[in-house]
Amino acid sequence: MPHAVEWPELRALTQDADHVDVKTVEGDVTLREFLAGLISYEPGWMRFLYRVRAGFVRLLGMRQGELPSAAGTRPQDVPFTPGEKLAFFTVTEAEEGRYFVAGTTESHLSAWIAVVAEPGRFHVVTVVKYHRWTGPVYFNVIRPFHHLVVAGMARAGVAAGAGTAHP
Numbered sequence: 001m002p003h004a005v006e007w008p009e010l011r012a013l014t015q016d017a018d019h020v021d022v023k024t025v026e027g028d029v030t031l032r033e034f035l036a037g038l039i040s041y042e043p044g045w046m047r048f049l050y051r052v053r054a055g056f057v058r059l060l061g062m063r064q065g066e067l068p069s070a071a072g073t074r075p076q077d078v079p080f081t082p083g084e085k086l087a088f089f090t091v092t093e094a095e096e097g098r099y100f101v102a103g104t105t106e107s108h109l110s111a112w113i114a115v116v117a118e119p120g121r122f123h124v125v126t127v128v129k130y131h132r133w134t135g136p137v138y139f140n141v142i143r144p145f146h147h148l149v150v151a152g153m154a155r156a157g158v159a160a161g162a163g164t165a166h167p
Contacts, residue, residue: 007116009099010125013092018109019128019139023150024121027158031097031117032075037160038115038124038153039087040073089113103127108134113150115157124154 014020027034079086080094089102092112103112114125126146130136139146 007099007123007125009093009095009101009116010114010127013101013112013114013127014125016129017127018130018136019126019143021126021147021150023124023126023147023154025124025154025158026121028120029158030075031100031115031122032078033160034117034122034157035078035086035100035115036073036075036157038157039078039089040160041153041156043152106131108132108138122154122157124150124157126150 029037073086078100079091080096080100082091082093084091086102089104089112091100091102094100094102097117099114099116101112101114103110109131110129112125112127114127116123116125128135128139130139
């Protein structure tokens with residue numbers, strides 16, 4: 001499996017990260033199609049997990065806002081300009097057809113999702129940096145679900161871009 005530091009675009013971001021993981025999927029779609037499918041993935045079980053998360057973060061003394069829905073995001077709606085929003089993520093850097101990096105910051109951690117496109121393959125990279133003691137506590141509790149969510153999002157990116165339905 002590739003490591004995020006293999007991609008020069010991600011080297012600085014991953015340098016002081018507390019957590020980095022990479023999920024790789026194969027598919028013959030454009031980066032925009034992939035990102036639209038990835039961010040549109042909102043199955044019921046994932047919305048349920050987000051509601052459970054709301055209770056958990058309250059126990060840690062944090063607040064959770066409403067999760068903005070990105071269902072139905074079209075490829076042409078995916079922003080590649082730094083500072084623009086894609087759901088709750090803010091684009092930090094991107095290059096059409098090559099890679100996309102967007103992040104979000106909360107009181108306990110900052111997280112980024114990056115997608116590196118190669119011919120017939122997409123690498124979905126998650127980068128997490130903790131801010132307070134609640135960062136590692138929070139992330140270690142949600143980590144097993146994080147892997148399921150990101151894997152599902154990656155599969156949906158390929159399926160949606162290919163014109164097939166996803167769960």
